[in-house]
Amino acid sequence: MRPHGTPGTTEPTISERTDTANPADGVIDTPPATTMPADFGPRTADADGGTSASGPLPAYPGEGPRADRADDGPGAATGRPGRRLARPAGATWRRVRRVPTVVLVITALHLALLATYSVVYPTWTGYDEAQHVDMVYGLLHGDGWPAPGDKMISKGVAATSDAFDRGAYADMFQSGGKKRGSPSFAEITPTPRDQRDSFDALGGPAPVTDGRLSNQMVQHPPMVYAVGAAVLGALPATNWAYDQQVYVLRLLNILLVAPLPLLAWATARRLRLSEAVARGAAVLPLAVPGFDRVGATFNNDGVLMLTTGVLTFVLAGVLRGDRRLRTAVWAGVWLALTFLSKGLALLLPLMVVAAYLVGWWHSRPRRAAAVPAGRGGRARALVGSLPWGPAIVALAVGLGLGGWWWVRNYVLYGAVQPNGWDADPPRRESLLLPDSFWTWLWYFIRTMISRFWGGLGMFEPPQLTPVAIVAATVIVGVVAIACLTNGLGHAARRTWLDRLGRAAIPVVLLLPVAFAYVTVAQRSWAEYEQYTRGIAVQGRYLYLGLVGAGVVIAAGLARLLGRRDRWTPVVMLVGALLMQAFALLAICSYYWLGRGVRFTPARVPDVANAIARWAPFPSGVTFAILAVTAALALVSLAYVGRSALRERPSTPPDADGRRHVPAPAVGVTGPRPEPSALTA
Numbered sequence: 001m002r003p004h005g006t007p008g009t010t011e012p013t014i015s016e017r018t019d020t021a022n023p024a025d026g027v028i029d030t031p032p033a034t035t036m037p038a039d040f041g042p043r044t045a046d047a048d049g050g051t052s053a054s055g056p057l058p059a060y061p062g063e064g065p066r067a068d069r070a071d072d073g074p075g076a077a078t079g080r081p082g083r084r085l086a087r088p089a090g091a092t093w094r095r096v097r098r099v100p101t102v103v104l105v106i107t108a109l110h111l112a113l114l115a116t117y118s119v120v121y122p123t124w125t126g127y128d129e130a131q132h133v134d135m136v137y138g139l140l141h142g143d144g145w146p147a148p149g150d151k152m153i154s155k156g157v158a159a160t161s162d163a164f165d166r167g168a169y170a171d172m173f174q175s176g177g178k179k180r181g182s183p184s185f186a187e188i189t190p191t192p193r194d195q196r197d198s199f200d201a202l203g204g205p206a207p208v209t210d211g212r213l214s215n216q217m218v219q220h221p222p223m224v225y226a227v228g229a230a231v232l233g234a235l236p237a238t239n240w241a242y243d244q245q246v247y248v249l250r251l252l253n254i255l256l257v258a259p260l261p262l263l264a265w266a267t268a269r270r271l272r273l274s275e276a277v278a279r280g281a282a283v284l285p286l287a288v289p290g291f292d293r294v295g296a297t298f299n300n301d302g303v304l305m306l307t308t309g310v311l312t313f314v315l316a317g318v319l320r321g322d323r324r325l326r327t328a329v330w331a332g333v334w335l336a337l338t339f340l341s342k343g344l345a346l347l348l349p350l351m352v353v354a355a356y357l358v359g360w361w362h363s364r365p366r367r368a369a370a371v372p373a374g375r376g377g378r379a380r381a382l383v384g385s386l387p388w389g390p391a392i393v394a395l396a397v398g399l400g401l402g403g404w405w406w407v408r409n410y411v412l413y414g415a416v417q418p419n420g421w422d423a424d425p426p427r428r429e430s431l432l433l434p435d436s437f438w439t440w441l442w443y444f445i446r447t448m449i450s451r452f453w454g455g456l457g458m459f460e461p462p463q464l465t466p467v468a469i470v471a472a473t474v475i476v477g478v479v480a481i482a483c484l485t486n487g488l489g490h491a492a493r494r495t496w497l498d499r500l501g502r503a504a505i506p507v508v509l510l511l512p513v514a515f516a517y518v519t520v521a522q523r524s525w526a527e528y529e530q531y532t533r534g535i536a537v538q539g540r541y542l543y544l545g546l547v548g549a550g551v552v553i554a555a556g557l558a559r560l561l562g563r564r565d566r567w568t569p570v571v572m573l574v575g576a577l578l579m580q581a582f583a584l585l586a587i588c589s590y591y592w593l594g595r596g597v598r599f600t601p602a603r604v605p606d607v608a609n610a611i612a613r614w615a616p617f618p619s620g621v622t623f624a625i626l627a628v629t630a631a632l633a634l635v636s637l638a639y640v641g642r643s644a645l646r647e648r649p650s651t652p653p654d655a656d657g658r659r660h661v662p663a664p665a666v667g668v669t670g671p672r673p674e675p676s677a678l679t680a
Contacts, residue, residue: 099262100275100279103261114254115625116292118251119614119625120591122614123243123247123614123616125297125458126294127538130153131215131216133246133298134215136225136228136232138151139222139226148214148219148413148418148419148421149420150218151217154207155205156203160202169188178461178595183595184595186592186593186606193616198240198245200238213423213425214421214423219418223303223340225300228249228252232248241616247617250297252298253298253299253302257291257295259306260547261286264282270320271488273555276566276568277554279568280557280568280572283569283576285546288452289454289464289582292583293456294455303342304341308345308348308544308545310334312509318355318390319505321360321363323389323390325389328393332396332398332400335395335402336398336400336401339403346416347515347519348511349399351512352395352398357386358501358508361504430533431532431533432528432533435532440524440534443537447534449473452540453468454539454586456586462590480552483556484503484556487502487503488555506555513542513544520536563649566644566647569643570641577637
């Protein structure tokens with residue numbers, strides 16, 4: 001099933017420690033006298049069980065490195081008398097326990113929302129879900145990875161998915177036909193649960209022969225499909241009903257995107273942002289209903305979001321100046337995994353390079369005193385001090401482990417990402433007239449914004465109310481500009497170059513979103529020139545950058561709140577729950593109420609019963625998912641509000657834009673020394 005508005009030929013291409021030390025109250029105003037270590041100079045054991053350079057690892061000018069509390073308290077990263085240099089037994093578990101309870105509650109709500117969307121959207125209503133599942137089913141039966149144009153969808157999958165693509169539900173599901181009298185899911189009686197057959201019983205892996213387009217998903221790397229086939233193969237699932245097998249794959253995708261709030265929180269802490277900013281960053285994935293729809297159905301977007309999120313976390317250490325070999329290798333490994341996820345990752349090597357350059361730039365004041373003056377001496381020294389070693393290692397590992405797939409495509413098919421159909425299919429999208437660049441640009445901008453927040457149907461309706469979309473866009477734009485204008489961190493000197501360096505940190509965090517946006521725009525414009533239609537305009541392609549975007553948005557909001565920045569996660573959670581309420585109202589009103597029936601609180605039982613009839617498991621499970629989600633929403637509000645009340649207000653920034661650190665505060669899970677925080 002190819003959704004209305006998908007690309008015409010192919011989709012767009014395109015451990016470190018959380019620093020939580022507690023320095024003495026106040027701000028460290030003078031940088032350490034030591035100079036930066038060489039990229040791969042002499043090493044000593046560190047508390048993570050690895051090695052680090054013999055000198056102190058720089059973070060930002062004027063602030064020495066700190067140890068994680070799990071590594072026996074604050075202090076320099078190396079050379080502290082009495083400090084244990086080997087990883088203590090149970091250190092990893094203690095790190096897990098250091099995650100604040102409130103962050104775990106936010107993550108639990110995130111999982112509950114994903115579970116809710118997994119039942120609110122019946123089987124086959126995800127983006128190209130039938131095609132994605134068909135790739136797994138083919139691998140499970142030994143089909144391998146066919147060439148573009150050679151993979152026809154299997155009869156077992158098409159037997160039920162065709163109803164959504166070209167059969168009884170297509171007008172309502174894909175074309176807004178409910179307004180024209182097409183029945184909603186609530187008015188359709190699904191096949192009784194005990195009569196739903198398995199894929200094998202519905203026709204098996206044999207390809208359809210009706211002349212339709214081939215399965216275009218062969219254009220993507222097979223990693224997530226191979227994992228899905230391994231999961232189904234490990235379970236006694238071949239005789240399960242088709243919707244139960246699909247739900248197993250949906251659960252796989254849910255598990256892949258489940259860590260995103262934790263990754264956003266950890267990335268902010270790794271950048272030494274305050275706990276309030278970190279908790280706010282963890283909330284952002286909950287504020288995008290379209291992301292929950294993508295995360296709760298089976299596709300290859302989930303694995304790309306996870307791998308890009310972990311890469312962002314690793315590069316947060318690089319932005320602090322971490323140039324260790326181990327960090328470079330990890331950056332390369334996760335870069336390789338993004339390559340093996342989807343073509344949208346192909347520009348991410350530029351993010352790796354940018355992170356190393358920004359981390360190097362922030363170490364520049366330390367090096368200046370050690371560089372001898374003389375004609376050309378400083379220039380040669382600066383060029384020589386660039387992080388050549390770790391950057392090359394990261395890129396070599398990433399390209400070596402993950403780039404081979406794209407080289408293979410070019411060798412076999414003459415394109416890095418070939419046309420998955422191996423044909424130019426007829427287009428179903430509406431014409432965009434008059435034929436001009438400005439017509440396309442206006443359509444592209446407003447549609448990307450709308451489908452980033454919503455994208456609740458295939459594609460509209462259902463859709464979020466325009467008020468919610470405009471309000472969310474304006475608010476996010478303002479807080480992002482606040483973060484970009486003020487930057488992250490503080491500068492040892494107050495020159496315009498240092499202020500530019502502060503702004504470069506959030507720019508790097510936003511690069512995945514920027515790269516995806518530009519790539520989608522390029523592809524859409526090329527399709528418009530050929531077809532005069534708006535094609536490949538899907539906001540879901542921006543979700544790979546939610547981790548970095550969450551940090552930037554939370555930091556910008558904290559900046560605008562000033563001394564009230566401890567309320568950052570509260571404000572973001574309230575906004576997220578409002579967005580979810582608007583989205584679920586739109587979804588339930590369109591799919592789960594009959595024609596001409598308006599939603600009222602009294603209709604909630606009718607909606608829940610209708611959803612349960614279509615679910616792949618007994619009705620009680622559906623009711624439990626919906627009830628737990630509602631309860632966790634209230635619990636999350638209580639926990640986040642409680643944590644904000646128990647934190648002390650920030651002090652006003654000094655002349656350099658730095659905030660003084662208050663005395664140790666009591667955290668949600670007990671006494672917790674607050675780390676030296678970057679200004680947000």
